[in-house]
Amino acid sequence: MTASPISHTLRPLAVLALLGIAAFPIYWMVVTSMTPSSELFAERPNLLPSLGQISIYGEVFRTIPVARWLWNSFVVAAGTTVFSILLAILPAYALSRFRFTGIAILGFALFATQMLPEAMLVVPLYSIFGKLSLLNSLFGLILANTAFVVPVITWIIKGAIDGIPLEVEEAARMDGCSRIDIVLAIVLPLIAPTLAAAAVISFFHGWNEYVFAQTLISSEQLRTASVGLASFVGELSTPIHAVMAVGVMYTLPAVIFYLFAQRYVVAGMTAGSVKG
Amino acid sequence: MADLRPSEVRLEGNSWTPYLFAAPVAIYLILFQFYPLAQEFYLSFTSTDLLRPDDNPFVGLDNYAFLFEAGDLHNVLWITAIYTVCCVVFAVGFGLLAALLLDAPFIGRGVARALVTIPWAAPSVAVALVFTWMFNAQYGIFNHGLRALSLPFGAENWLDNPLLALPAILFTTVWQIFPFSSVVILAALQGVPHELREAAAIDGADRFNIFKIAVWPTIQPTVFMLVLFVTIWSLRRFDLIWLMTQGGPIGATNTMVIELYRQGFVYRDLGSAAAIGMIGLTVALVVTVIYFKVTLAAERAQGKR
Numbered sequence: 088m089t090a091s092p093i094s095h096t097l098r099p100l101a102v103l104a105l106l107g108i109a110a111f112p113i114y115w116m117v118v119t120s121m122t123p124s125s126e127l128f129a130e131r132p133n134l135l136p137s138l139g140q141i142s143i144y145g146e147v148f149r150t151i152p153v154a155r156w157l158w159n160s161f162v163v164a165a166g167t168t169v170f171s172i173l174l175a176i177l178p179a180y181a182l183s184r185f186r187f188t189g190i191a192i193l194g195f196a197l198f199a200t201q202m203l204p205e206a207m208l209v210v211p212l213y214s215i216f217g218k219l220s221l222l223n224s225l226f227g228l229i230l231a232n233t234a235f236v237v238p239v240i241t242w243i244i245k246g247a248i249d250g251i252p253l254e255v256e257e258a259a260r261m262d263g264c265s266r267i268d269i270v271l272a273i274v275l276p277l278i279a280p281t282l283a284a285a286a287v288i289s290f291f292h293g294w295n296e297y298v299f300a301q302t303l304i305s306s307e308q309l310r311t312a313s314v315g316l317a318s319f320v321g322e323l324s325t326p327i328h329a330v331m332a333v334g335v336m337y338t339l340p341a342v343i344f345y346l347f348a349q350r351y352v353v354a355g356m357t358a359g360s361v362k363g
Numbered sequence: 364m365a366d367l368r369p370s371e372v373r374l375e376g377n378s379w380t381p382y383l384f385a386a387p388v389a390i391y392l393i394l395f396q397f398y399p400l401a402q403e404f405y406l407s408f409t410s411t412d413l414l415r416p417d418d419n420p421f422v423g424l425d426n427y428a429f430l431f432e433a434g435d436l437h438n439v440l441w442i443t444a445i446y447t448v449c450c451v452v453f454a455v456g457f458g459l460l461a462a463l464l465l466d467a468p469f470i471g472r473g474v475a476r477a478l479v480t481i482p483w484a485a486p487s488v489a490v491a492l493v494f495t496w497m498f499n500a501q502y503g504i505f506n507h508g509l510r511a512l513s514l515p516f517g518a519e520n521w522l523d524n525p526l527l528a529l530p531a532i533l534f535t536t537v538w539q540i541f542p543f544s545s546v547v548i549l550a551a552l553q554g555v556p557h558e559l560r561e562a563a564a565i566d567g568a569d570r571f572n573i574f575k576i577a578v579w580p581t582i583q584p585t586v587f588m589l590v591l592f593v594t595i596w597s598l599r600r601f602d603l604i605w606l607m608t609q610g611g612p613i614g615a616t617n618t619m620v621i622e623l624y625r626q627g628f629v630y631r632d633l634g635s636a637a638a639i640g641m642i643g644l645t646v647a648l649v650v651t652v653i654y655f656k657v658t659l660a661a662e663r664a665q666g667k668r
Contacts, residue, residue, distance in 0.1 A: 101464055102475055109479050109542065115504060116493045132507045174388050181384035193385055200396050201592070202647040204599035204620045207640035210406070210633055211399035214416055234395035237388060266380055295486040297602045313488045320492065320606050327496060338489040345484035346477050353546055 113342060120144075120331035127327055140328070147332045151325075155308065156315035157336065159225060160294050163311055166229035167293030168286050171236040175285065179244035180270050197238040205235065205298040216303055223306050231299045236292045240285035243355065247281035248274060284355025287348045294341055312337040407637035414631060426638035435614055435622065436642075443598065443618040443646075446533065450597040453537045455589050458544025463574075465545070466552045476549070483542040491606035494535045498522050525615040528608050532616050536603055540596075544589050551585035552578070584658075591654045595647050619643040 119127070120143060121136035147153060181187070182194065212231060213222070221227030251274060259269050275282070297313040304310065310318075316337055319330045345352075407426055409419035430436045465476050482490070497504050498521035510517035521531040559577040568576060601620045604610065610617035610625060617625075619639055627636030 098464065098467065098469060102469070105461055105464060106475060106478050108538070109481050112490065112493050112497065112538070113481060113485060115497060116489070119493075119496060128502050132502075132504055174391060177384040178388040181381040185381035185384075187378075187381040189385075190381075193389065196389075196392060196397070200392065202595050202599065202644060202651070203396060203400060204601060204623065204640065204643065206599075206601045206620050206624045206627075207403055207637070207643070208396065208399045210413075210416070210627055210636065211402035212395065214402075215394075215399060231395065234392065237391065241388065266384075291484065295488075297488050313486060316486075316492060317488045317606055320495070330492065331496070334489045334492055338485050341486060342481055342484045345480065349477050349480050349484075353550060 113338060116331050116334050116338065120328050120335050122328055124326050124328060143328055143332050144336070147329050147336075151315075151329070151333060152307075152310075153312070153315070153333055153336055156310050156312040157340075159309055160312040160337075162225050163228050163232065163296070163300070164290045164293030166225070167232040167236055168289040170229060170233040171240055171289040172282065172285060174233065174237050175241040175244055176270065176275070179241045180248055180266075180274065182241070182245045183248035197241055200235065200238045209298055209302045212299075213302060221303075223304055223309060225304075225309055228296075228299055228303055228311075229293070231303060232293050232296050236289045240288060243285055243288070244278065244281055247278040247355065251277050280351055281355035283348075284352045287345070287352050291341065291345070403637045403640050405637075406633055407641050409634050411633040411637075412631050413627060413633055416633060419634070422634065426634045427642075430635060430638055430642070435617065436639075438614050439617050439619055439622045439639075440646075442529065442614070442616065443643075445529065446536075446616075446618050447594055447597040449533050450536055450540070450600075451590055451593045453533070454540045454593050455544045455586065457537060457541045458589070459548055459586065461541065461545040462548035462552060463578075465549060480542045480546060482539045483546075485539070487539070487602035488606060490535065490539055491603050494531075494538075495522065495607050498531050522608050523612050525612050528612055528615045532604055532607055535607065536597070536600065539603070540593065544593065547589060548582055548585060551582040555581045587654075587658055587661075591651065594650055594654075598643060598647050598650075619646070 118133065118136045121138070121140040122133045123137060123140055126133055126137075178193065182190065216222045216227050216231075219227075221230065255277070256269050256273060259273055264272070295313060296311075297317060300311040300314045301317065304314070312333075316330075316333055319325055319333070406419065408421060408423060410422045410425070411419040461479060465472065465479065469475075500506060500518060500520040500523070503521070505521070506517045506519060509519075519527055521527045555578050560573060563573045563576045598618075599620055600618070601624065604616055604618060604621055605624065608616045610621040620643065623636050623639040623643065626632050626639060
């Protein structure tokens with residue numbers, strides 16, 4: 088590309104503006120959490136966090152059950168990840184490698200799940216879960232989340248398997264390995280980066296999910312962080328900087344983890360979803 | 364996603380293998396997605412109270428008739444359409460610009476590519492909370508900023524003003540989802556043939572024409588796919604809108620999913636809620652069918668050339 092002098096100065100500015108827009112709200116959450124109550128409603132906003140206010144985090148930890156909420160979110164996210172990956176591998180392989188009657192139905196069914204709003208399915212799911220005694224249990228929440236994650240990661244894993252040359256599998260077939268053996272011993276190691284990406288995507292879905300956690304769980308003990316944080320909406324007794332501190336504790340681990348993992352996610356995801 | 368690439372592998376031996384492989388996920392999705400969907404379909408023809416969900420007398424098309432006549436459906440469909448179209452245009456458009464910006468080599472590109480994905484990693488509930496605070500009329504940073512520029516604004520009640528609430532919600536949504544478009548388009552840009560770009564540059568093509576000749580044809584299928592996904596995801600987005608405005612003020616941000624939730628959980632009318640769900644699903648299906656018709660036609664036109 089021909090680089091004009093203008094683009095030499097404009098591009099860095101544009102990149103900085105872009106990153107500023109992307110990061111500012113998270114930064115603002117941190118700043119607000121570390122602003123003394125008296126200054127939150129001042130004429131001029133504090134643009135920098137007051138480091139002396141870091142004690143708010145200890146205070147919030149003592150007065151609000153944040154630790155429990157975060158732990159519950161972690162359990163839900165981890166469970167969703169394990170279940171989704173286990174369920175997605177074999178259908179992904181079947182979609183990639185076999186031609187069978189009903190493959191189009193399976194493909195469409197996976198796609199169609201993306202159209203179903205959680206807010207709609209939550210009513211029938213509530214009654215089904217009631218009959219299966221899955222209400223008010225993190226395990227039930229994991230099952231509900233998995234239903235929404237599996238279709239997405241099945242497609243991503245299928246895309247990665249598409250990229251493996253068939254010859255790799257043929258030698259093993261000659262030796263008389265079963266399909267399951269081939270998937271476990273040959274295919275899975277080759278798509279490890281995509282599995283990592285799928286794991287991150289599933290984990291994030293479980294960590295962030297709100298509607299099911301709000302509806303299918305009623306026990307305070309089993310609240311996830313999303314529901315805990317949402318409970319502050321419209322509630323006026325908790326000061327805004329304390330609310331933001333909870334928000335930071337919920338958001339920052341996810342964002343930092345993602346910054347380290349994003350390289351794999353991007354590589355693994357683009358192996359699948361981008362082939363139009 | 365449309366291509367189910369027919370596999371070269373022929374089945375040998377047990378022809379049940381693909382079904383065995385697909386069975387667990389099929390059963391799972393039937394149990395947790397399609398059976399509940401069928402129940403919703405049935406509920407939409409009944410009059411059912413949230414508090415007595417097992418008592419559901421059949422009322423035929425009454426719920427649908429009620430929605431079309433007495434209800435707020437026209438407004439809801441209109442808001443949903445504006446919301447969805449704006450999400451697609453701005454999230455995909457801004458994502459494309461960001462991707463082009465981050466595609467060229469510069470120092471710190473890796474870090475910049477990572478940082479730009481932050482909004483996508485942030486949980487919706489936290490995003491809703493911090494943006495509500497940022498949009499606060501008196502103490503929000505947006506109004507502080509407007510006042511600092513000594514513009515004649517700065518007291519806007521963003522989320523309580525029927526004219527401003529939808530733009531504010533859109534701003535928040537686009538902020539959260541544009542990184543996804545950007546990342547996906549960035550990956551597609553890696554497939555742009557280098558020679559083509561150089562040839563166009565040597566022929567004296569300017570920036571825009573290089574984009575038109577070399578870049579766009581490569582990334583076009585990806586961008587089209589993104590349009591479809593952002594559309595159907597926007598049709599069902601709930602968390603952000605519900606937590607920021609609950610569909611208000613006076614219905615200004617009342618999209619279909621929000622109306623569904625209100626009918627079900629505020630007015631306790633599960634039948635009407637289900638009917639809205641069915642209407643929404645029909646809209647999503649129609650959009651999908653149109654999408655595939657259009658992309659197929661485009662592919663044919665390209666093939667003939």
